Amino acid sequence: MTISFVMSCSNSVDKRLVLADTLMWTAPDSSLKILTAINRDSTQSKENLAYHALLLTQNLAYHALLLTQAQFRCNIPLTSDTLISTAVDYYDDNHNREHYTRALLYKGGAYEVMGNPVEAIKWYKKAEDNADTTDYRNLAQINLRMGMLYYKNYASNNLDLEKFRESYMYYKKLGDKHMMLFSIHHIGNLYRDTNKKGAISLLTQASNLAKELNDTVSYYVVLSDLSLAFLLDSCFEEAKATALKCYEMDGKYATNLVHCDVANAYAELNMADSARYYINKVKIDNCSQYDSMMYAYTLSRVFKAEGNINDALKQQNLSDEMTQKILEESKRNIIHETEKLEDSRILRDKNSTLSSVEWKATLVSLLALFLLIILGYYVWRFKRYRQLVDELKQEQQITDSLIAEYKEKTSTDGENKELHSAIVSYLEQHFNSLKSLIEKSNSMKHSDFVKLLKERSSQLGANNEMSKLLIMLADDKYNNLISKFSELYPSLNENELKIISLISLGYHNEEIAFCTGMEVPSVRTKKTRIKIKMKLPMSLDAFVTQEKLKHSS
Numbered sequence: 001m002t003i004s005f006v007m008s009c010s011n012s013v014d015k016r017l018v019l020a021d022t023l024m025w026t027a028p029d030s031s032l033k034i035l036t037a038i039n040r041d042s043t044q045s046k047e048n049l050a051y052h053a054l055l056l057t058q059n060l061a062y063h064a065l066l067l068t069q070a071q072f073r074c075n076i077p078l079t080s081d082t083l084i085s086t087a088v089d090y091y092d093d094n095h096n097r098e099h100y101t102r103a104l105l106y107k108g109g110a111y112e113v114m115g116n117p118v119e120a121i122k123w124y125k126k127a128e129d130n131a132d133t134t135d136y137r138n139l140a141q142i143n144l145r146m147g148m149l150y151y152k153n154y155a156s157n158n159l160d161l162e163k164f165r166e167s168y169m170y171y172k173k174l175g176d177k178h179m180m181l182f183s184i185h186h187i188g189n190l191y192r193d194t195n196k197k198g199a200i201s202l203l204t205q206a207s208n209l210a211k212e213l214n215d216t217v218s219y220y221v222v223l224s225d226l227s228l229a230f231l232l233d234s235c236f237e238e239a240k241a242t243a244l245k246c247y248e249m250d251g252k253y254a255t256n257l258v259h260c261d262v263a264n265a266y267a268e269l270n271m272a273d274s275a276r277y278y279i280n281k282v283k284i285d286n287c288s289q290y291d292s293m294m295y296a297y298t299l300s301r302v303f304k305a306e307g308n309i310n311d312a313l314k315q316q317n318l319s320d321e322m323t324q325k326i327l328e329e330s331k332r333n334i335i336h337e338t339e340k341l342e343d344s345r346i347l348r349d350k351n352s353t354l355s356s357v358e359w360k361a362t363l364v365s366l367l368a369l370f371l372l373i374i375l376g377y378y379v380w381r382f383k384r385y386r387q388l389v390d391e392l393k394q395e396q397q398i399t400d401s402l403i404a405e406y407k408e409k410t411s412t413d414g415e416n417k418e419l420h421s422a423i424v425s426y427l428e429q430h431f432n433s434l435k436s437l438i439e440k441s442n443s444m445k446h447s448d449f450v451k452l453l454k455e456r457s458s459q460l461g462a463n464n465e466m467s468k469l470l471i472m473l474a475d476d477k478y479n480n481l482i483s484k485f486s487e488l489y490p491s492l493n494e495n496e497l498k499i500i501s502l503i504s505l506g507y508h509n510e511e512i513a514f515c516t517g518m519e520v521p522s523v524r525t526k527k528t529r530i531k532i533k534m535k536l537p538m539s540l541d542a543f544v545t546q547e548k549l550k551h552s553s
Contacts, residue, residue, distance in 0.1 A: 016034055080110070084106050084107045087099070087103040087106075088100075097130065098132070100130055101132075101135060104127035104130060105124065105141055108121070108145065111123060112149055120145075127142050128142045136170045137174060140167045140170035141167075143163045143164070143170065144164070144167035144179070144183060146163045147164040147186065160186070161191075164186045168180060168184055171183055177212070177213055178215070180209065181209045181210055181213065182218075184209070185206040185218070185221070185222055185225070188200075188201075188202030188226075188229070192228065200226065200230065204226065206218075206226075207223060207226060210222055220246055223245050223246050224246060224257055227239045227240075227243035227246075227258070228257070228261055230242055231261065231265060231268070236265050237265075237269070239261060239264070239265040239268075240265035243261040243262040243265060244262060256282045256283060256286065257294060259281040259282045260279070260294045260297075260298040263278040267301035267302045267305040268301065270305055272306045272307075275301070275305055276306070289325075289326065293322035293323055293326065296316075296318040297315070297319040299315045300312045300313070300319060303315060466498075467495065467501075470502065471483075474501035474505055477504070480551075481504060481547060481551045482497055484551075485500055489533070491533060492533070492534075496526075496533075499523070499527065500544055502515055502516075503540065503541055503544045503545075504544050509524060527540045527541070528540075
């Protein structure tokens, strides 16, 4: 003891505490013996040096932390959070992140044991927020304890399932098969309501792991839950065989739930005598709320197998009432809301601790980003403007060249089939490109570009050769549709036939306005006048579309 005391004064942490810490997970009983044997006063010194005082304070806090942890590992109930608070207060300012995380975790555990689940969740969330992302042991413990707390209190929204999955992931990274077994066992149980096949698979995996670890108690408990999973999946022979395995083990492991499982399986197999034999084994005075509900449900199955329908209905109603009571209690429980509130509080605390320098840096960064976005937008807008101007000029050159070529050819050679076919093929490609340009230009509100568009629109509207080309294209595409319109409605002039041609080619009002040099409202008015002129019973667009379909090749 003297050597140990000297060592504790000359090193940062008492060697006895380090030894107790290393045994915490492999031999918790031995860890607890070491810690309880240490006189807390022996970790103090009358030395006046500040450095020694710091180390001694650390030893006291470490002792409090490990003693609380060891009590948890050995299932010793806590009646106060005073001991662990010593560790919480010290490590809060000590910058030992791992110790502080553990202190927060076990303070939450103290509240849980003392019957205050809401306060427990708050401390568990603080521990989770403080934990390093590589601190797998503490993260596993935090998620496991939260999962158990949700599970015991019938919390909604599958919060318990989510936490058990997290704990399993961390224990798998640690290679801790005992705790992997514990987590996967609970995941399997929770799957029984939503994924029966998955539950059976996971619980079978858990039973195999328990056998591998030679963990008799866990093996028995998993078998009991696996039997219930088989029952819920209507696999009654498997349920019976699995539950009966529990009786092959030491009789002290047989619980009320196992008796119910076997009785239920026999009842579903219509073996009433065997079902009655096992249901009579249930110790009614030793039933928990859940056990009582299962007992009533199983008894209803047994009565049904015996042909006693009245008593079966009574027990079924009793079981339903108990189930409803459990569900109502779970709804009244607010612990599933506490985690959300604690998450919000942690986020608010983090935001409030940002320094003014950080806020200024953030503000400057956001302002710079905003300016970059504005600059980028105007650069893009300018490039877009130049691109559309180039496309518009190119369109003008191609159109003028096409019209000039058409004039020259027809004036010298007259109309011929080869020329007509070549021009029509090129016209279709050109007018599709023109239509695409008009659609792109709708998103560009640049004043200079709008001015260029209006000038080009006026040129196209005044060009009679353009009208002829459009009519030629529509005629070729739809079996002389426009020519037939001209014959049937001789009062239609060339501009009106041009509008009808554009409609047949799929042009909208904005595009027609561009090609005719008109404003959009004027296009609408013009369409109405043409409809009246033609005495149509429907809109001009609908009529042209109808006739176009008739004349399509």
